[in-house]
Amino acid sequence: MRIVDLRREPTRAGARVAARVLWEESGRPPLDVWWEVEGAAAADLAASSDAVLAAAFLPAASSGERRVALEGPVCPRLAEGLLTIARVFDGWRGTSSEPPRIEAREGFCAAFPRRPPRAAVFLTGGVDSTHLLRRNRADFPRDHPESFTDALAVFGLYAPDQLDPAEPFAGYARTRAVLEETAAESGLALVSVATNVTALAPEIEFIAKRSLSSVLASAAHLFPSRWSSATLASGRDVTILVPLGTHPLIDAALGSAAVAVRHEGIGISRPDRIAELCAAGGAVSRLLVCMSGPPPPLLNCGRCEKCLRTMTALAAFGRLEEAREFPALDLARTVGAFDFGPHYAPYWRDLLPLLRGRRDDLAGAVERRLAVAARQARWFEDAGWKGLLRRADRRLLGGRLLAIRRAVARAT
């Protein structure tokens, strides 16, 4: 992969950094990637090789590229971090791959971080980043170097092909308005970045399991003169970490000598985060947790797993009605009919202590669904005597027993 023509250009409302990505091994057509910023922060936008490298490295690795060659200088700390991430993924998957070489025509050069230090936080409006912001405000005086001064919101990640290059923020006006309110309430400037860079590897699963933090970090690296650290809120607590594209092992490795990337909040469970937000008052009114992109007027669909889980937690604290971006619905009935599956069962199990005695109707619904999830898990794991039978069927009878059972079930 070669990255060429990295440039910064003015736009009607701000500025844009763009580059052309040329694939060398995979035969894909060249792709122009860009990041656009509006408002005052655009003055600090820099055409940073580190930003492009952070976003392009993992797609290059997954496409079998043998190198990522850049024209500008690259931070040695970031380069080492990306190679480390490739090995972390290998360790998780039990593979041994050769990551792309990182070639910098102007060499490896460690930039100085800005002085005095200045801290930014990635803000999505969800439970984790809202909680992190609240904690930061409570823990650090406003003039402390670790007190967040900017909130960074990145748009376009999950639908890069739907971005209109002429009006990249057009589809995000409502979300942006809510985030601006949240930021302003905490005395932060919201820096909104729209980018199509996930077009390099647009599959949702790749973004979720590999590249999420790297594309977020790329946005942070565009502003080395504006901040010296950017913090991601952990989506999980340390006891339930799983291999994902945002992870404490990965995120810290995405930092450069100029801009550190932090992953915070892993010591606190999600129910505890929600409990703190509920106790804070006002913090839950603008929560945005939904990835489904529901039609107006609401920003949370109220039907997906994440919406329902958050609504259930809020209901446990009697604060659901204040969360204005969620629809009104019969929550116990909806949860009772929702198949969240074994993967999400640990999160729902965490909610039970909060629900019991407060919302026993919801606790009952969650318990019933957990029982279903446990049965599903046993099925997936081939556990118990049924699992033994299924394994024997597959090994000895080539799965005929299962096929007959399904045929009978269909016929009846």
Next chain:
Amino acid sequence: MRIGGVSLARNGDRVALSARVEWEESGRPPFELTFTSRGTGADVLGADPHPFLLASVVPAWRSGERRIAVEGAVCPRLRDGIAAVQRLLSAWWKRDRPPAALEPSDGFRPFAGRRERSALFLTGGVDSLHLLRKNRQAFPAGHPASFRDAISIRSMSFAEEVPTPRAGDLARRHAKAVAEIAARNDLEVVEIDGNFRILGGVVLAGPQDQGALLASAAHAFAQRIGSASIAATLDAGALHRWGTHPLLDPLFSSSGVEIRHEEFRPGRSEKIAEIAGWDVARRHLQVCFEGPLPDGESNCGRCEKCLRTMTALAALGVLDDFAAFGGRRVTPEAIESMTFGYSPENFALYWAPLVPLLERGGAGRIAAAVRAKIAEARRIERWHRDAGWKGKLRRLDRGLLGGTLQRVTQRWRGTPPAAPG
């Protein structure tokens, strides 16, 4: 647990920082925890509770203390890190207990900020030498990430109230190597000693305590050092629960001192290859914990760690260039007769990458000896894990027959009633 009475005493250029640690749940007697330092850096030591809190947190977790009450204020970033550390350790070590609550008498208050000065923990071993080498290659002098201090901790390896001759000798060798390496790399050595290993009550710091103890030492110098880097022991491709770990160490950071866990991409063999041509490493590499050794010797050349390092160097064809090993050679016989080292459960993990290197280097006999030793280690490891059909049989024997079958087998074979190895 209660931590209080933090005090500072100066005696000439020697500074002692002490606090009293009282156990509330475990019934252990109170402990006077002390850090001492002299020379460079000692002037900045202050009566601050953070080093004591960090040295105590893992022992408190291990002993099931329900709280850690601290006299003074505690950094909120460290508060969050300590909560995460305890949850992570409990998850790793399968202990179902809530984290000890942190109760500082003066609440949670951040440090004013971090000093723009970076340090590394320097032992003279492969990992820290490699980290120093990489840092010097990556950052120009004057860059805030360029190491300016080498933190050297005495008494880290042994939990002894009165150092044995072996510990004393190791400390001398260690200090000598660190001083030589620092002098050649424009580093100031910041030395610290203390009885923190005794508080932990464990023979080895590696499995659970290491990162916390290193962080506690760094925090003693918070008025001088803003960032302290720990050279990775494990590599990213084979991470397992361990007391210094890329997940764990950064959690010991505060708003005053950042704790970085660095260079966990390369495996040990890769690190050795990367420092193999470095004159400083060739002269001063110090990997050995054995002793006392004859004057002038840095490494015994016979223990598992020496042999592992020497084997990698031999595979690269540079062992003879390493004065630090005094011209010793690796032989198949030495491999066959060595013990399995300080973490036998990781023996195969450490040695397996050497086999292809040896084979490529034409050292087939040594490679065969290593392969045989790895197979032996795996057999023992399976025995300890009760794995395979034999393990199942042993579990059944213990569960149903009280271990009678095993005792009979051992008597018949004439082996002592203990696990092999």
